[in-house]
Amino acid sequence: MKIDEVILASKSPRRRELLDQIGVVYRCVPSEKPEVLTSTIPKDVVMELSRQKASDVAEIVEDGRERLIIGSDTVVAFEDKILGKPKDEQDAFDMILMLSGKTHEVYTGVTVIYQNESQQEIHTFYECTKVFVDNLSEQNIRDYIATGEPMDKAGSYGIQGYFGKYVTGIEGDYNNVVGLPVSRLYREVKEKFSIEL
């Protein structure tokens, strides 16, 4: 089954590229509600935030038309401590130094809402990927911060950018680290809603 409309409840260019990559036609309606957190456990945080984003957008667009709404949130976790986006360059430096030479996890929570004129179903899941980072010198870190790449990214790095040269390997879904586990999303939507993205 195909669906009339898919909405991405995010304006992240990386998530958009991933949906484009697998050939999904969608439109973007970002949520504008402030994030409300009731947990500090990475998997719970990303699932909760993805649900808030998708639910907010579901209310905005509600008109009885059949559609899927996809909300998503990504965090980097090191020893169960959540690393969000850096506040400033010093914060970015500290985060990258923490990740250097170590293994960390990237969690993305995804909520898919199916709605039509008579019903709404909400399905939430998360995906976790292990990332192995090479040893970086302080100069490497300063050079990387000077590229400007870390400042809008959870954990202060982008695996699909310059930082790729310091990622020695991963275990799990690469696209989950970029910001949206499209393979898992495709399967979940197929299984739960019998819809082929």
Place this chain on the structure above:
Amino acid sequence: MKIDEVILASKSPRRRELLDQIGVVYRCVPSEKPEVLTSTIPKDVVMELSRQKASDVAEIVEDGRERLIIGSDTVVAFEDKILGKPKDEQDAFDMILMLSGKTHEVYTGVTVIYQNESQQEIHTFYECTKVFVDNLSEQNIRDYIATGEPMDKAGSYGIQGYFGKYVTGIEGDYNNVVGLPVSRLYREVKEKFSIEL
């Protein structure tokens, strides 16, 4: 230490994008010699072909100037059988059906040649990444072939394209599957030649 010139002995747009991604300035000089194979073992094949490409280009550009030349070759291996580029759509269909619901390996061999007016050093290595593929229906495979994406790719798929939705996870370096393990390359060049790419 920085180096005067880096040459990529390949015209693959995916390898070029990966070097661009990590900020390497280089020029492309593809090898034009026919490939000569003396092995059927995946890791030996990719190392041998990467060495042929880099050596051929090293001869073409030889003028005493200090430079690095990077040659690279990628194959997909399923149960130690090498899958190259598909001959036609039927061949692509058979390969994708073989990979469906299974785990396979992607091998990339890399040769880096350092040369200046008085010496030449050749360094070759390979990187292997495991790739987990979802179950595809025959219709999924036909739809994928209709995108045209499989025809120029080893193993008949591109992980960075539509096929991404069928890759449930990997173990190892994602960029190695795309065609060049830039993280390993960066480290090897630093360790063997004391050069920062």
